[in-house]
Amino acid sequence: MITELEFVPVPARDLDRIRCNGYDDHGNPLVPRTSGAGAPLRCCLRLSREGEQIALISYRPSELGGPYAEIGPVFVHVEACPGFTGSSFPADFIDRRAVLRPYDAAGQMLEGVLAEPGESEGELKRLFDDPAVALVHVRNVIAGCWNFSVRRKAA
Ligand SMILES: [Zn+2]
Helix, strand or coil: CCCCEEEECCCHHHHHHHHHHCECCCCCECCCEECCCCCEECCCCEECCCCCEEEEEEECCCCCCCCCCCCEEEEEECCCCCCCCCCCCCHHHCCCCEEEEEECCCCCECCCEEECCCCHHHHHHHHCCCCCCCEEEEECCCCCCEEEEEEECCC
């Protein structure tokens, strides 16, 4: 059986609330800045283009909760944006090294993987072969920042 995966950005409802408040959920103001190229945007799951208005906010990406549910910095568009509508691994992230960090259904961290450029998709499929894996975070290698989550698509 092929496991279909879902790639999860910062959800629109969270972005709407943060943009409306002008603050993230952790008290940091939403400060617009003009982007250079290449900032990983967690709203649209692509790299920024030169001149886009983006902001760095704090976000807690794990809906599973528990002590492993870290809060960290993410870039998002300042204004309403299309979000991520794709159904496959986000193209701009394919050639980036990544830490793939799996969690079980209780939010406990399982053994992660360091994926080299081009390896993330295959490594994800392998991780989800383990029925204990409920969620995987795709994170930056050096800073450890969350890029997006991956889960099994609901049947
Ligand atoms: Zn966006």
